Structures are given as structure tokens and as C-alpha cells.
Amino acid sequence: MAERISEHRLTQLKALEAESIHIMREVVAEFRNPVMLYSIGKDSSVMLHLARKAFYPAPLPFPLLHVDTGYKFPEMYEFRDWYAREIGAELIVRRNEEAIARGMNPKEYGVARCCGALKTQGLLDALEEGGYDAAFGGARRDEERSRAKERVFSIRDEFGQWDPKNQRPELWNIYNGRIHEGESVRVFPLSNWTEMDIWLYIREENIPIVPLYYAKKRLMVERGPLLIPVYPGMEDQLHEGEEPVEVMCRFRTLGCIPCTGAVRSEAATIDEIVAEAAAARRSERETRIIDHGSNSMEDKKKEGYF
Amino acid sequence: MTEYDFKLSQEIELLRLVAVGSVDDGKSTLIGRLLVDTKGAFEDQLLAVRKKRGQAHIASPEEIDLAMLTDGLAAEREQGITIDVAYRYFATPKRKFIMADCPGHEQYTRNMVTGASTANAAIILIDARNGVMPQTRRHTHILGLLGIPHLIVAVNKMDLVGYEQSVFEAIRAEMREYCAKQGIRDLICIPISALNGDMVAVRGEHMDWYTGKTLLETLETLSVMDDIDRKPFRFPVQLVNRPQTRELPDYRGFMGTIASGTVRVGDEVMVASSGLKTHIKEIVTFDGNLEEAFAPQSVSLTLTDEIDVSRGDMLVHPDTPPQDTRDLSANVCWIGAEPLTRRKKYLIKHTTNTVKAMVAEIEFRRNIHTLEQEAADALEMNEIGRITFRLQKPMYYDAYADNRVTGSFIIIDTFTNNTVGAGMIV
Numbered sequence: 001m002a003e004r005i006s007e008h009r010l011t012q013l014k015a016l017e018a019e020s021i022h023i024m025r026e027v028v029a030e031f032r033n034p035v036m037l038y039s040i041g042k043d044s045s046v047m048l049h050l051a052r053k054a055f056y057p058a059p060l061p062f063p064l065l066h067v068d069t070g071y072k073f074p075e076m077y078e079f080r081d082w083y084a085r086e087i088g089a090e091l092i093v094r095r096n097e098e099a100i101a102r103g104m105n106p107k108e109y110g111v112a113r114c115c116g117a118l119k120t121q122g123l124l125d126a127l128e129e130g131g132y133d134a135a136f137g138g139a140r141r142d143e144e145r146s147r148a149k150e151r152v153f154s155i156r157d158e159f160g161q162w163d164p165k166n167q168r169p170e171l172w173n174i175y176n177g178r179i180h181e182g183e184s185v186r187v188f189p190l191s192n193w194t195e196m197d198i199w200l201y202i203r204e205e206n207i208p209i210v211p212l213y214y215a216k217k218r219l220m221v222e223r224g225p226l227l228i229p230v231y232p233g234m235e236d237q238l239h240e241g242e243e244p245v246e247v248m249c250r251f252r253t254l255g256c257i258p259c260t261g262a263v264r265s266e267a268a269t270i271d272e273i274v275a276e277a278a279a280a281r282r283s284e285r286e287t288r289i290i291d292h293g294s295n296s297m298e299d300k301k302k303e304g305y306f
Numbered sequence: 307m308t309e310y311d312f313k314l315s316q317e318i319e320l321l322r323l324v325a326v327g328s329v330d331d332g333k334s335t336l337i338g339r340l341l342v343d344t345k346g347a348f349e350d351q352l353l354a355v356r357k358k359r360g361q362a363h364i365a366s367p368e369e370i371d372l373a374m375l376t377d378g379l380a381a382e383r384e385q386g387i388t389i390d391v392a393y394r395y396f397a398t399p400k401r402k403f404i405m406a407d408c409p410g411h412e413q414y415t416r417n418m419v420t421g422a423s424t425a426n427a428a429i430i431l432i433d434a435r436n437g438v439m440p441q442t443r444r445h446t447h448i449l450g451l452l453g454i455p456h457l458i459v460a461v462n463k464m465d466l467v468g469y470e471q472s473v474f475e476a477i478r479a480e481m482r483e484y485c486a487k488q489g490i491r492d493l494i495c496i497p498i499s500a501l502n503g504d505m506v507a508v509r510g511e512h513m514d515w516y517t518g519k520t521l522l523e524t525l526e527t528l529s530v531m532d533d534i535d536r537k538p539f540r541f542p543v544q545l546v547n548r549p550q551t552r553e554l555p556d557y558r559g560f561m562g563t564i565a566s567g568t569v570r571v572g573d574e575v576m577v578a579s580s581g582l583k584t585h586i587k588e589i590v591t592f593d594g595n596l597e598e599a600f601a602p603q604s605v606s607l608t609l610t611d612e613i614d615v616s617r618g619d620m621l622v623h624p625d626t627p628p629q630d631t632r633d634l635s636a637n638v639c640w641i642g643a644e645p646l647t648r649r650k651k652y653l654i655k656h657t658t659n660t661v662k663a664m665v666a667e668i669e670f671r672r673n674i675h676t677l678e679q680e681a682a683d684a685l686e687m688n689e690i691g692r693i694t695f696r697l698q699k700p701m702y703y704d705a706y707a708d709n710r711v712t713g714s715f716i717i718i719d720t721f722t723n724n725t726v727g728a729g730m731i732v
């Protein structure tokens with residue numbers, strides 16, 4: 001009998017995996033028209049992998065939605081199109097064309113306004129257009145202080161907004177998926193994963209990720225504590241006096257080119273990345289330019305952002 | 307670059323925790339201390355909550371306003387209180403911990419129930435200067451009701467009582483007696499100073515009279531699984547998977563999370579509601595078929611016969627069937643703003659099954675201070691009572707004391723769609 005117990009232990013990654021699969025299946029069972037938000041980053045990669053596991057051997061029972069800003073890294077677009085084809089997923093790409101046509105950019109309009117138009121508004125428009133009543137997102141509670149209180153099922157009103165004071169208690173693993181006409185729910189199956197878990201799982205499961213996560217010599221400018229990438233055609237997003245230099249670095253999170261910082265790193269393999277993450281003294285969000293105001297994430301979430 | 311031990315990481319288990327206490331007992335400080343001492347808090351997050359602006363590095367945890375680290379929402383920082391359950395993550399080389407941080411305010415009992423529902427262990431904070439407070443009793447009672455397998459009493463602020471053993475012993479004796487009255491046996495008491503760190507991650511120099519484990523050692527060694535794999539097999543069906551693609555024209559898989567027990571290929575299984583029997587043909591996963599699966603794995607099962615099974619049904623072993631009833635009696639913790647009243651209709655979601663229910667009777671309300679049963683015609687928010695529901699169709703269940711998955715349910719208001727109650731079947 002003693003043997004049987006040790007045989008029936010789940011490692012913490014397998015326990016997290018089982019929980020995430022359970023959540024995804026509940027959503028597909030209880031909602032009419034779910035969609036998975038796919039941001040091409042490592043968390044999205046893990047979420048998508050879990051979704052494939054959840055519905056195996058059937059194909060994914062929902063499409064992937066990428067809300068594009070036009071400012072993503074070329075490597076991200078390439079990876080997105082390749083991976084969606086590879087696994088046979090239906091990929092929907094939406095952009096806030098109106099804002100893009102008006103030349104929305106972070107340098108002139110500020111990071112908050114640019115994000116508000118291209119990401120938040122782009123997302124709300126795409127969700128409304130698709131008539132989705134549930135949208136999976138890859139956010140984790142360990143990312144930021146206000147995320148720590150996010151529910152797995154996060155109810156949004158008909159304007160897509162989040163009211164932190166009015167969230168449903170979540171008990172056991174029983175999720176209440178009942179909503180009124182016009183309301184929708186954002187679902188976070190990776191709620192209980194940490195950055196470390198994500199990397200360990202990517203390693204254990206051999207999940208493909210965008211090569212930008214691996215260290216390589218890249219053309220960058222230094223802006224305060226951040227390394228900002230320089231891409232052909234985006235020189236106008238550089239600030240006065242910034243000089244591009246080659247730096248051995250990698251990205252801990254992926255976003256828009258002008259707003260995503262890299263870190264100096266030699267970690268060129270997944271094992272080295274895990275080791276680096278284990279030793280890291282700074283949280284990954286620090287390399288995102290948008291998060292630095294005091295309540296910025298909470299404010300963005302109230303307006304409908306993830 | 308530091309080496310990372312991958313082999314070790316593959317043995318890490320998950321322990322879900324909840325921390326409760328009255329306001330100012332030092333819960334935020336303790337959580338901050340655990341995060342700092344296990345490096346669960348990143349340096350930039352620490353810098354954001356340092357007491358003196360302008361420092362580039364944190365030399366010692368005393369420089370950090372630890373409580374600020376864990377209080378998330380703007381409204382909370384303004385009022386200096388915690389108004390909602392927050393989840394915190396930290397890990398040691400042995401375990402990963404998910405900690406639900408529950409506020410101590412009287413009016414927020416619902417958050418505590420929420421945070422505690424998934425926990426394997428609870429930390430109850432007591433301020434050594436104040437001893438056992440009415441709130442402490444109330445919280446302990448709820449934790450007992452929720453069947454948390456391990457209760458840990460952390461007697462905090464020992465530095466403010468001169469690290470005096472007799473203070474600790476008195477609180478321990480009182481808690482032991484209180485818990486014994488309620489049938490809670492597994493109680494661990496630890497004297498700590500969350501602020502200075504004594505007996506949290508390190509033993510410190512002031513309490514040599516205490517010979518037990520530190521708090522962190524205790525958390526690292528508690529049992530996690532609690533024999534859930536040896537209980538009767540319960541498989542609530544979430545979804546029926548019928549891809550009907552060219553490659554899989556006839557595949558019919560029943561998807562679900564094993565609530566308890568173990569299942570093997572070839573096992574005879576029964577649909578709890580219809581009594582129809584068949585055998586397990588395959589246990590399907592993305593990583594290949596399994597011979598055996600156990601709780602809490604998420605899998606797909608295929609069956610040897612085409613019998614009627616759909617979402618909400620439960621597959622079980624025929625020799626260990628669940629109970630069934632249309633008159634459901636349960637301990638209910640009410641978390642809705644509108645009171646629960648007799649004859650009111652609700653929806654009950656139990657595993658993957660949602661049924662209509664009417665409040666047939668309020669058997670009693672539990673006075674949380676005296677633990678006496680009282681007559682009542684309603685349950686208000688944050689009250690606990692024994693309720694009988696009349697169900698529209700039979701429910702297949704186990705007592706909560708035997709099975710936390712098949713013995714629990716939530717109550718949904720049909721008008722607002724809000725979750726208004728937590729039920730534990732007796």
C-alpha cells in the first residue's frame with residue numbers, strides 16, 4: 001500500500017495542468033461561443049498547449065484571436081502563422097484599423113493612450129464583433145499586485161469592464177458560468193501558474209516559443225534601465241540621443257517593439273532560461289513600459305484590458 | 307550561471323494554503339515574510355513598497371513595508387485594509403505553495419470561505435498579546451466546517467511578549483480545547499515573530515524552549531494528497547467529446563477530472579443516475595493512453611458499450627455507489643447580499659451538474675460565538691446554518707466529510723446569477 005501512495009502523486013506542474021484543463025472544459029461546456037486570446041507569448045503558448053491536451057483527440061473547439069497592434073516583432077508574426085498552421089488551429093487576427101490609420105504610436109500619444117486604443121479598444125471591438133461570450137486569457141496572478149485578486153472566471157459587463165468590488169466568490173473548483181445577455185466572461189486558466197512554472201512546463205513539454213526568448217546579439221538602445229530593440233523602419237520611435245548598439249540579450253516578455261525591453265542575458269537554451277528565471281531578482285513585468293504607474297494595471301483592467 | 311536542479315523540480319508537490327486572522331494580527335506581515343524569505347517576491351516589487359524612497363537595494367526585510375506588498379487594490383491601500391481574497395505564490399526546493407490571503411474583517415467572512423475552500427492547510431494568526439479572540443473562534447469554526455485537513459495556529463508577535471513561553475502555552479491550551487469541542491484533532495501551534503522572522507523560515511535565537519518545527523518546515527512536510535486516490539472512484543462528466551472527423555468517426559470520449567479514487571482500463575463502471583453499467587475501454591490523454599488514472603487528473607474515458615452518458619452524470623464503481631436524494635441537507639455559508647429565506651428557489655451547482663432547488667427548511671442557524679443552534683427564518687450574509695433543499699431531480703453525492711468534491715456545491719441566485727451560498731452536504 002505504501003508503494004501505491006507514492007505512485008499516485010502528481011507533481012505540482014501536473015496538478016496545475018489538471019486544474020487548467022478542468023477550467024477549459026467547463027468553459028466549453030457552459031458557454032455558447034468561446035474564443036482563446038492568443039498573444040504569441042510564452043504564456044499563450046502554454047495555454048494553447050493545455051487547450052490541445054484538454055480536447056484531445058478532437059481539434060480545438062474554439063478559434064484563436066490575436067489582437068494585433070501592428071507593432072509586434074516580425075519574429076512573432078512569423079511564429080504565430082507557422083504555429084497555428086502546424087497545429088491546425090483557426091486563427092483570427094484583428095486590429096484597431098481606425099487608430100492605426102490615424103498613426104497611433106506610443107512616442108507621440110504616450111504609452112497609456114496607445115495601449116488603450118490598440119490593445120484595449122482593439123480587443124473590445126474584436127470580442128464584440130465575434131459575439132464571444134467567453135474569452136480565455138493567459139494572465140497569471142503572480143504577475144502583478146492587482147492580478148492577485150483576479151478570479152478564474154472574471155465577469156465583464158456589456159462594456160467589457162471589470163469591477164474589482166463586484167466579483168463572484170469562487171469556491172472549490174466549481175465555477176459559476178451564468179451570465180446575462182450582453183455580459184461576457186474572461187477566463188484565466190493559468191491563474192495559479194508562476195513565471196517559473198511556465199518555464200519549467202515549456203521545458204518539460206517541449207513547447208515551441210518565439211526565438212526572441214533566447215539570448216542572441218541584437219541591436220538595442222539603452223533607455224534608463226531598459227534595453228529597447230531597434231528594428232528597421234521603426235527608427236522614428238527612438239528618443240533623442242539614443243544610439244543603437246549590439247547587445248547579447250533576450251526578452252522575458254513579448255509585446256510591442258517600442259515598449260518591450262530586453263534584459264542582458266547569455267541564456268540561449270531553455271535550461272539556461274530556467275536557471276536564469278530561478279535566480280532572477282526582478283519580476284518580468286519590469287521590462288514592460290506600460291505597467292509602471294502606481295495603479296496602472298488595475299486601471300487598465302477596469303477599462304477592459306486583460 | 308547558477309545550476310538549476312531539474313530532477314528536484316520534478317518532485318515538487320503543490321500545497322494549497324489559506325491564511326486567516328483578525329485585523330492587525332500580522333497576516334500581511336507574515337505573508338510578506340514568507341515571500342521574502344523564500345524569494346517569492348521579486349526585487350522590483352519589493353522596491354516599490356520600501357519604506358524610504360530612493361534606496362536602490364533592499365538590505366534587510368525590515369526596510370520593506372511588508373504589508374504593502376500583499377495588499378493589492380487601490381481602495382485597500384487607501385484605507386489600509388484588505389477587502390478581497392488575494393492569491394500569493396512561493397516555493398521552496400521541496401514545495402510550491404498557493405496561499406489564499408483572507409481578510410480578517412467581520413463582514414468579509416465570505417472571502418474566507420472562498421479562500422479556504424480549496425486549501426489543504428490553514429494558518430490561523432493570533433496576536434500573542436491579545437490571545438484567542440471571538441474572531442479567531444469564528445474563523446476556526448469555519449475552517450473546521452470546510453474540512454481543512456491541517457490547521458496551524460501561528461502565535462505571532464512573540465517579540466512583544468518577551469518571547470515568553472507561558473503566553474504561548476496558554477493560547478495553545480485554549481485553542482486545543484476549542485478545537486477538540488468541534489472534533490478538530492490535527493492542530494499544530496507555532497510561536498513566531500513575523501516581523502523579525504523567528505520560527506518562520508529560521509528558528510531565531512529567542513525561543514529555544516520551542517522544540518517543534520518552524521512554520522516553513524511544517525508547511526514543507528504536511529501531507530498533501532490525504533488519500534484522495536484511495537477513496538471511492540468518482541468521475542463527474544464535464545463534456546462528451548465526439549469529434550466526428552474523418553480520422554475519428556466513432557470516437558466518443560467522456561471528459562472530466564477524477565474527483566476521487568482510481569480507475570483502470572477494464573474496470574466495470576456505472577452511471578450513478580441510471581444504474582447502467584459498462585467497462586472502461588481506454589483512458590485517453592494527449593500524452594498517450596493510460597492503464598490507470600487517479601484523482602485529481604483530468605482525462606478522457608471511453609467505454610465498451612454505447613450507453614447514455616452526458617454532462618452532469620457521474621461514473622462510479624458499482625460496488626461503491628454514491629448516495630442519492632431529492633431532499634438535500636447541508637451546512638450552508640451564506641455569502642449573498644439578499645438573505646436566504648424559506649421557499650425561495652435557487653440553482654445548485656454540484657460538480658458538473660446544475661439543478662433547481664427550493665429552500666424547504668432552515669433547520670437552524672449556528673451562533674458563531676457560542677456555537678449553539680438557533681431557530682431562524684433567514685440566513686443573512688456571513689451566517690451559517692443547516693438548510694434542507696428540495697431538488698427538482700435527484701442528486702448523487704457523498705457527505706462533505708468524506709469527499710470535498712462530491713460533497714460540496716454552490717448556490718446561484720437565478721435573478722442576479724451571482725454565487726450566493728456555499729454548501730457542504732451532511
Ligand SMILES: Nc1nc2c(ncn2[C@@H]2O[C@H](COP(=O)(O)OP(=O)(O)O)[C@@H](O)[C@H]2O)c(=O)[nH]1
Nearest residue numbers: 329330331332333334335373462463499500501
Ligand atoms: N512587533 C511585531 N509587530 C508585528 C509582527 N507582525 C506584524 N506586526 C505589526 O503589526 C501591524 C499589523 O500587521 P499587518 O501585517 O498589517 O496585519 P494584518 O491586518 O493581519 O494583515 C503592523 O504594524 C506590523 O508591523 C511581529 O511579529 N512583531
